[in-house]
Structure formats: C-alpha cells, structure tokens
Amino acid sequence: MSILVIGSVALDTIKTPLGKAERILGGSAIYFSASAINFVPVNIVATVGEDFPKKHIKFLQNKGINTQGLSIENGKTFHWEGEYGWDFSNPKTIRTDLNVFANFNPKIPKSYQSSKYIFLANIDPEIQIRVLEQVKNPKLIACDTMNYWIENKRKELLKLFKKIDILTINESESRELTNQKNLIKAAKDILRLGPKIVVIKKGEHGVLLFTKTHRFTAPAYLMETVSDPTGAGDTFAGGFIGYLAKTKRINQNSLRRASIYGTIMATFAVEDFSLGKLGKISTIDIEKRIKQFKRLTSFKIKP
C-alpha cells in the first residue's frame, strides 16, 4: 500500500560543532519519503522553486519516490538556515526564507487520491485539513505539528485532531499542547482530543507510544557519531508509517515494531548531512541495525 506525504521540500544551510553544509536537500517531506520508501511506494506532494536542482528530483525518482505531486513554482525554494550546539538538539534558526512555500496550496494528483496511508508533515493545520478534503477513504491518517501552530492556530489544530489516527509530536510540544508537565498525562490528554495513537518523540532519549489501552517505551539507539540531527523526527515517522503500511496491520505488536523501525531509520538520518547516509541504505542495512538494537535492549526477567 502506498503512502501519501504532504510537507516541505527545502534547501537547508546547517552548521553543527562538527561541520557545515550549504543549501543541501532537506524538508519534512524529503526525510519522510527517503525513509518510508524503504517499506512501500511513496507519493510526495510539495512545492519547490525554479532554483531547485534537477539532480535532487532525479535522485528522488531513482529511489522510486513518485514526484508527480512536486510542483515547481515561479520563485525560490524554501530555505532554512540553522545552527546546532553540542547537544545536537533545539537548533538556533539563523534565517527562514519561506519563498514559494509561503503560497503552498497542495493539490493532490488524481493518481494519488486513493492513497490509503497519509502523512501530514508539519505545516499549517488549515492546509493539513484541506489535504484531507481531497483524499478518498484513507485507511490511516498520521500527522505532525510544531509549537508555532500550537501557539497560533490552536483552534484549527484541534479541528484537525478530530480527523486523524496518529499524532507524532515531540516532548516539549506535547507539554505545550496540553499544559501537562508529565508525559503520561500529556499523552492521555491528547488521546482525548481525537488521535487514537500518540507517539511522543524524545530525540536521543527514545520514544513513548500511547493508545487508550496500551503503552510502549523504547530507548533511542545512541550513535557514537552524530553529524546532523535535522529531519530525524520526520525520518522516524517515515519508518513508523512505512512499516505499518507494509504490514497492513495496526495492532499492539505492529505499533511496537513500527516504533523500532522509526527509531532505526532516524539513526541513518543523523549519521550524515541531508540524505548522505539515509539515501543510500538498503533493506539489509536496516535489518542489520534492527537486530543490533534488539541485542542492545533485550533482557530476560527470569535468571
């Protein structure tokens, strides 16, 4: 089953304590797609400017990602410039040039409209709602958001939450959304807002998954070398939704495994800038690291 993803495609300029990269391929839809394509076909809807290098489109197509919904508009591609400190989290935004992304009004191509799995990456919740009005009988709708929308479009966000199955959200956003400091309480509150499944992403500290009846906790797979954490959350979502779409089952066991696949995909994202590593891996690489993670985390309770 194929996944439809709507989000940003960007040219990022990123500085970390270990290096710098200029105008590299980025954006939520890119990281999500490059991750999910390892599991199922992916249909991308996004917008870029005329400056967007053709090689990137070719790269996505060579990966098997359907770019029919990638519109090239008059103007420049969304550009984000950020800088990370030694903790490799909470980057400082140096500048944001929305460019053509400012007028992003996603049109879902006819051939995409029967996509069964939908991922609404972090964009204006009004746009996320408009996307849902264009799809027919989806099986599963997941979405992400950020503090900006929580603060500025809360009403629209709450309307959206009534229509979705899965919310992926980071730790601090879940606290801001619910005004709960404790993450279990925050998750319980979010489940009352509509989503049936809440995934709280804690970055290098792992992930918490909640449904009304089940909970799952996994640590992150700590990497000795992190080059650039940009896109880790969307890459997690790509592995998570990708795995669910591949197995076509949504139950306690598949959600646990999906969390682990998401966790492992994120490790490939942070190993290099842009898709330096994530864009080059095979199923064998993924399965190998999944097994390493299993070894790293497993324990028996009876001696």
Place this chain on the structure above:
Amino acid sequence: MSILVIGSVALDTIKTPLGKAERILGGSAIYFSASAINFVPVNIVATVGEDFPKKHIKFLQNKGINTQGLSIENGKTFHWEGEYGWDFSNPKTIRTDLNVFANFNPKIPKSYQSSKYIFLANIDPEIQIRVLEQVKNPKLIACDTMNYWIENKRKELLKLFKKIDILTINESESRELTNQKNLIKAAKDILRLGPKIVVIKKGEHGVLLFTKTHRFTAPAYLMETVSDPTGAGDTFAGGFIGYLAKTKRINQNSLRRASIYGTIMATFAVEDFSLGKLGKISTIDIEKRIKQFKRLTSFKIKP
C-alpha cells in the same frame, strides 16, 4: 552475600511544585540500603548527630539493615535543603549544613570487614579510598561520585577509579569527567580509567550500561505521579548491586537484569517523599513492576 555501603545519612528539607517535607530521612546510604535490603543483607556505615530521631534507626533495623556502623556523634545530623522545579531534576540547593558529616571518617566494624560487595556512595574520594583500605578481599566494588569531586579532587578520583569494578554516574557528570559530549565516547573514556563496568544514569530517560565488550540500553519506567526524585540514583544503585549480590553472578545477562531491577527500585523511591513508598514495598511489589516494565518495553523483530 551481604553488601557494605558507605555514604551519607541526612535529614532533608525538600520542596517540589507538588509539596514540601521538612527534615525527612534521606542521604545516599539510606536510599541505597532501603533498596538493596530487598535483595541481600546490608551493612551501613555512616554518621549522624544526637538529633537523629531514634525512630529512624529502629525503622532501618526493622527492615533488617545492620546499623552497627552507624555512629552517633556530638553535634547535628547532615541537613540538606533543596527545591525542585517542574522538570523534577537538577534541584536548587537552598542550604547545606554538613554538621557531623564534615568530620566523617568511616570506621568499618570488624563484623563488616569481610563484606564481598561494597558500594561507596558519593563522598570525598579520599574517604572512599580509605574505606577500601579497611576491607578484605571484596568480590565487587562499586562507587558513585558527583561534579564537585570531579572539579576539586580529580587526582584522588582517578586514583580511586583504578581500584573499583563499577562506576555509577549521571549523564552530565560523565560528560564533565571526560570532556566528551557523546555518551558512548564518555563511557569508553571512563572504561580506560579503571572501572570494568560503567552505568550512566539518565534519570527519567533511562540508563546506559557499558563494559569493554558489551552495551545495554534501557528506558526509564515513566511514572504518572512523581512526588520527590531525591535519592533515585542511589536507589537505582541499591537495586543494581543488590541484584548482582543476590545472584552472585556478573555476566552480560545479570548486568542487564540488574539495570532493570535498579530502574524499577528507583520508581518506588520517587513515588513519595523519603522512604514513604520505598520503605514499605515487598518482593511481590517489585516483581509485579518488573513484569509491567517487561510488557511496556518488549517487542519482537519478526512479524
């Protein structure tokens, strides 16, 4: 096999966003003992003042903790006053009255000297070394420390590290000790300093365990209600060392299980002030929560 613990006994005054408690039983040796006694006999060496309530000594003895090495000195008991914010970590110290603890010069009673398992809770590394000079043929020596000693008694600390088997240390201390931001790199550096096993405690984010050949990662067991995180690290150590002493085996599997027992014991510590909960639990309570944790964290990698 019994454990010998050397550390502080305190009367703590603690404020959290949810409550306040004055002059309650605390200190590293207390939390460690109350945790480890659930696994094996515990011999405590510490000092208190004449103001130390007799009921506390009775309480420890009723738990089966050997208090022969608890010396009552002229003066007042060590008193720490601290305040936690909503994140329930990094408390602000309001005041510290060392009192009799300032002259703590632990004498190990003869009956304790053949203890096979030793835990040197966070105190001056010079004192930790003097304790080791008094014990005969220990099977396993574990120790804890803090940023103050890393900054002010580095030389003595490094001397101590040559003599120990296990170091339990928190995330930020491991970074400060090694000047490494990445925890894998920090752990590798610490293993080069002497300890054969390094346990990096990440509080509500779980624990990382390293030996030269193995690694283990476990998330924390998130609690919906945290009353007071004081003593969680020492309680973890009590469960960790207690489990190892009980099973008498130190191998990859027992170290993993020990980490889980430590994790679970810490959840009882944070549920109430002082030993409000930790002091009242039975083996059944512990095993029940161990099973819950197993359910919370388990996943299969083959569908």
